[in-house]
Amino acid sequence: MNSYTIGGVELKSRVVLAPMAGVSDRAYRELCLSFGAGLCFSEMVSSKALSFNSKKSEELMEISPAERPCGIQIFGDEPLCMAQAAERALKNSPQLIDINMGCPAPKISTNGSGSALMRNPALCGEIVKEVVKASNVPVTVKIRKGWDDESVNAVEVAKICEQAGASAITVHGRTRQQYYKPPVDYEIIKKVREAVSIPVIANGDIDSAQKACRVISETGCKLLMVGRASLGNPWIFSQINSYLSNPNEPLYYPSAEEKLDVMIGHIEKMCEYKGEHMALLQARKLVVGYFKGMKGAASLRNDAGRISKIEDLYALKERALSACRAY
Ligand SMILES: Cc1cc2nc3c(=O)[nH]c(=O)nc-3n(C[C@H](O)[C@H](O)[C@H](O)COP(=O)(O)O)c2cc1C
CATH class of the missing domain: 1.10.1200.80 (Putative flavin oxidoreducatase; domain 2)
Incomplete structure (x- = not known):
């Protein structure tokens, strides 16, 4: 049996549940892990809101015993504020801290956070460095292909994050300008995978076991992340796990x-x-x-x-x- 690890943290399988604000709460994470997700992440939590003692943000970081391994995702654009947010997150004993560098929503990116960080690779490095310094668990980063087609820099940002101490990088193969529009560029995910030596998690439009297999062969990534295709369909995790271990085994579809x-x-x-x-x-x-x-x-x-x-x-x-x- 293969084992998959990130910075020494053992995953239960190679398919990770994506962080999804408004969706991937404790109940959802428990559900998806019980159906074969190998790791899950919290919804994104604002480092700034935490610094104002937001009760709602604190609640987003609560993790139940049934949802392990679990990472807490934080967002923001100030390295020290992000480091303090990581310290607060660690009180919930997550297995990982994840930094959001991919959120396209204007209310996040117009403040310089989320995907807007990719426009400032040096700042990405500083944030990772400070968060790593403040954390006693591995720190991971979630990025996109770049801001827009004129500034595709996932490889550069990934290398800077690795240098600053990140233990894994998730790449959603779309630019910020694309939001969720097709196509997903799996080639850029492959390029990131070739450029760094930490694990790269391939993300974007993985909606079936067969597609998961194709993304693994196109990107060379061992780890995958699934978001929207799990909505109302947590069986996708067990289907992918089953197909990857034996493609000849008939897939289970629920009634x-x-x-x-x-x-x-x-x-x-x-x-x-x-x-x-x-x-x-x-x-x-x-x-x-x-x-x-x-x-x-x-x-x-x-x-x-x-x-x-x-x-x-x-x-x-x-x-x-x-x-x-x-x-
Ligand atoms: C409703 C929703 C909420 C999301 N919230 C987050 C978030 O909090 N943090 C984050 O990094 N990405 C977030 N994403 C992006 C997903 O993690 C993922 O990268 C994206 O949906 C592409 O993967 P998919 O095609 O498998 O859904 C969100 C996506 C959706 C649809």
Whole structure:
């Protein structure tokens, strides 16, 4: 059996759950790890908000025992503030600290954080150096291909981060200007992998076991990161793991009933961790993924936008099941 490590931290498999704000909370991370994700990351946490003692940011960093290994991701553009954020994050005993250098959202990047850091490679190096100095766990970095097509510098930034002490780099093979538009440039991920000697995690549009296999062969990366394709489909982790260990083994696809049971368990866990009101508001987006491909999905999606109590979700599950049986 192969083992995969980052700075000495052992991963449970080679497929990592992507950090996703509004999605990858404690409940989601537990779920995906239980389905075969090898490592997970928190939603991004603002270093500046932490310096103002934001309770919400502190809560984002809570990690339950069932979600290990787990990294906490922080963002910001001031090296010392980022180092202090790392110190606070470490109180939750994460296995890794991750630095966000890829977020394209204007509210993050217009402040010089997230993907905007890639426009200033020297600052990227300073931030990594200070965070590494403040941390007693490995520090990883998540970057994009570059800011735009005229400034593709993932290789340069990755080398600077490695030099400054980073233990792994995730590369999302799109520029900031692309946001999430296709295509993903796997060639740039390969170039980064060839340029550094720390592990590189390939990310972007990995949505099936077969695609995972292709990305490994195109990039040469041993580690992969999956984000959106896991929404409503945590089975993608076990499918990728199974396919990579034996492509001839038939892949397991869940029935509609099983999907809906997992959906209920997921949202119930959210209720436990953050209260029913907040959990159900966030669940409106999340449950849509579980309905994908189901009979009557369009109408279920519509109704998902109105759920506000856990009973509403139970009723929606029953409707989904009857729709499946009616066909
Ligand atoms: C809803 C959402 C929230 C995200 N939040 C974060 C985040 O907090 N930190 C981060 O580094 N990337 C974030 N991302 C980017 C993902 O981690 C990932 O790089 C991107 O979705 C591409 O991977 P995928 O094609 O497998 O989804 C987010 C993406 C989505 C869709």
